[in-house]
Amino acid sequence: MRRNSHPKAVNALLIVDVQYDFIDGSLALKNCPSQHQGEQVIPMINKLLKDIHFDVVVYTQDWHTHDHISFFDNLHLRAHLLAKDSKQAHELNVFDTAIFLLDDPRPLRVEQILWPAHCIQHTHGAELHKDLNIIKPTKTRKIINLLKGYDSNIDSYSAFWDNMKIRETELHSKLKAHNVSQVFIVGIATDVCVYFTALHALENGYKTYLIQDACRGVDETNINLRLDELKGRHCSVIQTADVKDLI
Ligand SMILES: [Zn+2]
Incomplete structure (x- = not known):
């Protein structure tokens, strides 16, 4: 057994909304108060995918109808x-x-x-960025592709629930089916979809890690408030270099 290892942990990497519209499209973070460069998450995530064996990898996409309430x-x-x-x-x-x-x-x-109109179904802006490594499933690694926000009248920041917590996505049941115990969350945007996904991961009982240097957000003040709130709920806010000792 490796030192620092958690032998029974089953680990999932949740890659939130690494889509063109948040990087260089209609809702690009660089045009938001934070002026973050969303593309900077991509090499961080690709390195995690290369260096760490996650049992489950989840790619989420904001996936809105033309008439979506959030536009x-x-x-x-x-x-x-x-x-x-x-x-x-x-x-x-x-x-x-x-x-x-x-x-x-x-x-x-x-x-x-x-919000500005963004991530409309089947448009370029809704696609995952071409530089993000989309890995294939293996015998020991499951891949889950999750679309969210496709109800015209109710948005879905979280990968687990719509914003009114009326309809649950399939994510929790799929993670449970694979006996996932720990989730590591990366992507866009720290203070919106990453935050709500982390919040609901905690509520669902997962040991939850938010990998801060592999996330970018909308507004620095909100990012700090959201991270403090998550820490108060026992989310571990970590950096990519910390992950190898937690798997
Ligand atoms: Zn959206």
Whole structure:
């Protein structure tokens, strides 16, 4: 047995949303307050895939319909559904939060950040970046491809749940089927989809590691708040160099 090893741990790498639109497309991090370079996660993730044997590797993709609620440009489709205490259509700008009252079929109060249109199904912007290593399954390594955010009316930042926690994705059941006990999370964006994925991984009982130097985010202040919150919930925020001692 190797020193520092966890002999019974089954390890999954969750690679969140390494898609063109977040790197050099319509919602590129370099145009967000952080001005992060999203492509910088790619060599870090590729090195992890090369150096570390993960039992399960998950690639997630934001995968929106044209009429998705999260797009500022679609606000006119649901302007009549804005709550009375929401900013109204003429007051709302991109990156603002709107509050919609939907029927799903029961009444739902949906708070939604209005993003630039991004990751529309079957477009280039929704593809995984070509430089990201897409590895093949082997006898000892499962691959899971997970699409999220395809409900027009409810966004899905997390890879486990939609934003209203109404519908669970298949991720938890698939990880359980492979007896995964530890998840390592990398990708985009630290303070949005990575954060919510880590939060729900913790809730689902996985030993959860967020690999900070293999993530990039939207806003530095939010990133720090989110990381502090995760640490408070016993998520381990680590660096890529730390991973080999944890597997
Ligand atoms: Zn999205």
